[in-house]
Amino acid sequence: MTNTTLALNPNDLGRFVQTETYRMHFYEAGAGHPIILLHGSGPGATGWSNFWPNIEHLSATNRVIAVDMPGWGKSDTENDEFGYTHTESLIRFMDELNIEKAALVGNSMGGMTSLITAVKHSDRVSHLITMGAPAPGVNYFGPSDGPSEGLKILFHAYREPTAENMKRLVQIMCFDEEMATDELAQLRSEAALANPAHLESFLNRSFDPSFNTIFPQLSNLEVPSLFIHGRDDRVVGFENSLRLVSLVPNSRMLVLNRCGHWAQIEYPDEFNRTVASFVASN
Template identity: 65%
Template sequence: MTSTSPVLTGESTSRFVQTKRFRIHYHEAGQGHPIVLLHGSGPGATGWSNFRPNIEALSAGHRVLAVDMPGWGESDTQTAETGRDHTATLIDFLDEVGVDRAALVGNSMGGMTAISAAVQHPDRVSHLVTMGAPCPGPNLFSAGNGPSEGLKVLIEAYQEPTAENMKRLVRIMCFDPAMATDELAGLRSQAAAAHPEHLRSFLEGGTSSAAAFFALAGQLGSITAPTMAIHGRDDRVVHFENSLRLTTVVPDSRLVLLNRCGHWAQIEHAAEFNRLVGSFVSAT
């Protein structure tokens, strides 16, 4: 008689932990060396909506934790009083869940947090993986001047979180329109509607640590963690030149540039992403 492992769901993996400043929601599965998945920004972003095609595959050999950062998902919101430092929040989270060192895997805004942690807390970061993440320095979000096409759509969705704008948001994140499913747009819409205070918080202050992140350009060379930057050649939110710059200055680094891929490599190329990350963490 054969047995099969239960299929992971958002409900079965859901957890909460209280840190110094926030009650944090996250998803957890698997055992082994910890991999912490850090989602991007945008209304309705959550650890589950950003990484649901990846959690089960990566948990086959690792302890996987997909976090809702403060101001997103079911975690507490962030205010001027609590502060908006995601890097400090990440370290507090690792302390509470008993993780000394972890592989950090960050998409976009989550990549900013992962890079900051690798610079500021090298003893806590065993591996650094970014996907579609900005890099400190000039041309932060685009190859030209001003906000990128995708960033403009993201801000509009924060200002008017309608079903139509959510659909526009998931479409611009993907190269293949077929990947921008109604289900994915619906997940984002439901999460945004459930916590309007998160949207207000972002519009009021975003993440105040962003300025500190962009000032890290001169310290990237100090990153000691093995680093892999994954980027879509067709990313309309954060241009792939950001990952080129990151791998130019981080000593132990490599770049994976995926053609026919937008801002969400972990969704559009899930099987390849899971293979890349799983083998990278296991081998190094």
């Protein structure tokens, strides 16, 4: 684990774009082949709070874009009127930025979006990288009945976004509780409380129903794929990535011991090197 000192300021990187449906906020740095970073769920999740240790390093060789998806951060709250999933929102976002093809790097919920996009719009995805992404199936090494310990805490924090619950949320995401700093909890808390409509929207939303149906289609995927998972993930167990790597033909898996749900935050140096090398060499 590494304490990362940043030269980049999120206030200097933030931009907005109006898509067909939503005004979306994102952070952008660097030039070269596009890498789009897709955050997970949880109150206070944003492109920056999920990827602050990674943007600077990856932008040394690539155009890096960390998106606030609709319903998170400074982007518009999701609206049932449109009926679009995150996959459609992502494609419309790419269209507005004139990005024909990009490497998708998705954490948890962002991993789901990446997987669905790779199946439905494979011509728009150059590389598929997930961290802590879910995959339907039965767990043999961890609990299989009902939501995980981490998901229970996540939903509780949505219902009661207190400072104490935010600290518990950050702690459950990391293996090493020293990583769950007051500063990180405060960052998440401020982002969550800045837009209460986002919290209500999440509790009333349902995730893309096509996820279970597209899952078998991953066996036909030709996109180079990398599945990263913390061995000690208490939110989405590492067996999910075992299912992914066994199904996707052109894929590999990296398991990090003593690591929770946020591999990109707990092991930023290894994560950054691995992602940059994977995108450059495949």
